[in-house]
Amino acid sequence: MILDRRFLNEVQQVLGRLMQPMWLLDEEGGVLLPEGQAGKWSLPSFLEPGVPVAFEARTYLAIDVIPPMVLCAETQGIVTHDTILLAGAMVQAMGRGEAPIASRYDVYRRVLREELTGPELEALANEHQIDLEHSRCAIILQVMQTENESALQQMEALVPRADGDLLVELDRHTLVLLKTMDQVEGFDELRQLGEAIQQMLQNETGHSCLVGIGEAKSSLKALGESYREARRAMEVGLTFQTDQGVFVFRQLVLERFLMDIPRELGARYHAIFFNRKTTRLFNEEMLHTIRMFFAKDLNLSDTARQLFIHRNTLVYRLDKVQRQTGLDLRRFDDAVTFKLVMHLGKSGKDKPKQLN
Numbered sequence: 001m002i003l004d005r006r007f008l009n010e011v012q013q014v015l016g017r018l019m020q021p022m023w024l025l026d027e028e029g030g031v032l033l034p035e036g037q038a039g040k041w042s043l044p045s046f047l048e049p050g051v052p053v054a055f056e057a058r059t060y061l062a063i064d065v066i067p068p069m070v071l072c073a074e075t076q077g078i079v080t081h082d083t084i085l086l087a088g089a090m091v092q093a094m095g096r097g098e099a100p101i102a103s104r105y106d107v108y109r110r111v112l113r114e115e116l117t118g119p120e121l122e123a124l125a126n127e128h129q130i131d132l133e134h135s136r137c138a139i140i141l142q143v144m145q146t147e148n149e150s151a152l153q154q155m156e157a158l159v160p161r162a163d164g165d166l167l168v169e170l171d172r173h174t175l176v177l178l179k180t181m182d183q184v185e186g187f188d189e190l191r192q193l194g195e196a197i198q199q200m201l202q203n204e205t206g207h208s209c210l211v212g213i214g215e216a217k218s219s220l221k222a223l224g225e226s227y228r229e230a231r232r233a234m235e236v237g238l239t240f241q242t243d244q245g246v247f248v249f250r251q252l253v254l255e256r257f258l259m260d261i262p263r264e265l266g267a268r269y270h271a272i273f274f275n276r277k278t279t280r281l282f283n284e285e286m287l288h289t290i291r292m293f294f295a296k297d298l299n300l301s302d303t304a305r306q307l308f309i310h311r312n313t314l315v316y317r318l319d320k321v322q323r324q325t326g327l328d329l330r331r332f333d334d335a336v337t338f339k340l341v342m343h344l345g346k347s348g349k350d351k352p353k354q355l356n
Contacts, residue, residue: 007094008033014090020073020083024091027068027172041072045144048235049171050088052081061088064113065095068171104128108168112138112176114224121221133219134164135181137190138226140212140234141197142174145205151175154207158200160193176227181216187248194246210234211246232256239346258340258347266347273325273341281324289317290329290338298335 008024012033015022024033029041044055049064054076061071061084071088073080101107107124110116116124125132141159143151152169159167164180184190194211201209214229229249237247240255258266274282289307293314296302304311318329327334 008035010094011091014094015087018083018087020075020080022084022087023072025070025072027070029070032069043070048231050085052084059084061085063088063092063095064170065092066109066171068173069095104130105166105168108166108176108178108223109170111220111223112168112170112227114228117221125220130220132221135216135218136220136223136226137179137181137184137216138214138223138230139177139179139190139194140174140210140214140227140230141177142210142212142234143201143207144173144209145207151209154205155197155201155209158204159197176230178223184216187213187250191246191248191251198245208245210238212237213246213248215249235259240343254340255343258343261344261347263347266344269341270345270347273327273338274345278324281320286317286321289314290321290342293318293329294335294339298330298332300330 029043031037031039044053047062049062053060059073059080063069073084150172166178168176190213212230212234214226217226233247233249236252236255236259293303304314322328327338329335
């Protein structure tokens with residue numbers, strides 16, 4: 001899309017009809033609209049297209065167009081949430097309506113957004129020599145720091161690609177690696193690839209990135225579904241696995257289930273074990289101990305060794321949990337129950353956790 005005066009005038013007319021004032025910003029926070037309102041706003045550190053984010057008394061919404069844009073409202077709340085979503089949908093529709101398809105990368109972008117179907121998809125795939133039937137997987141690479149260089153500029157030389165792989169830029173922060181599955185043995189291999197990309201980016205630039213991995217799809221038209229799965233993996237992972245940065249959709253079945261539980265119901269069950277009476281018991285040290293115990297498959301010796309504590313100290317802590325809750329975390333069934341209830345405190349989230 002070419003960001004011309006005619007497009008901005010059309011957007012201004014749309015925003016002018018809203019009950020609440022809205023600002024249109026570029027991806028760096030520079031004011032595009034209203035006219036005459038020059039300046040630069042401080043944006044949230046994490047913006048997922050289509051997900052309103054409350055930040056510093058305002059509400060922000062990233063719009064999934066090229067070049068990327070952000071809507072901003074000076075208030076928060078349910079009405080603002082709904083209004084900014086409506087405005088974003090209208091601006092997005094206007095922006096995409098003008099986007100030309102000039103290269104195979106444009107075709108892939110439209111496929112990932114699920115904007116191409118049927119004869120139009122087949123014609124464009126034939127024109128740009130893209131296989132309609134081929135096993136591929138969408139891997140999202142979300143680079144957080146892009147002050148001087150875009151994600152593509154930082155990552156293009158760092159991302160290893162086999163024959164048939166393609167790196168597609170969606171916006172300044174987001175790339176999608178379309179990974180051919182011909183030589184991939186399993187999703188653990190893809191997780192290792194994501195971790196290797198993170199490490200290379202850290203070593204070369206000092207920057208970090210998040211990685212979301214969707215399911216493999218056998219056709220071009222299904223790649224949009226893989227992209228949605230990768231985005232969902234990142235959203236769920238940022239809620240339930242805050243100590244990690246590579247999130248695989250198929251390895252988050254439990255977390256996806258918990259995410260869909262209504263927030264009120266999850267909070268009710270979470271409060272069975274996590275309440276005012278147990279606040280002192282479940283301090284950060286105890287929670288870290290329990291998480292490590294689960295990570296070490298309930299193995300007392302491995303957990304104590306990893307925590308640099310005596311085995312008897314670990315047993316003492318687990319006994320305290322048993323006395324207070326009635327659950328012996330050394331038993332598999334009790335450990336599963338506790339982990340589910342612990343995670344239910346995060347259920348029902350409707351947006352990913354913001355990063356600092």
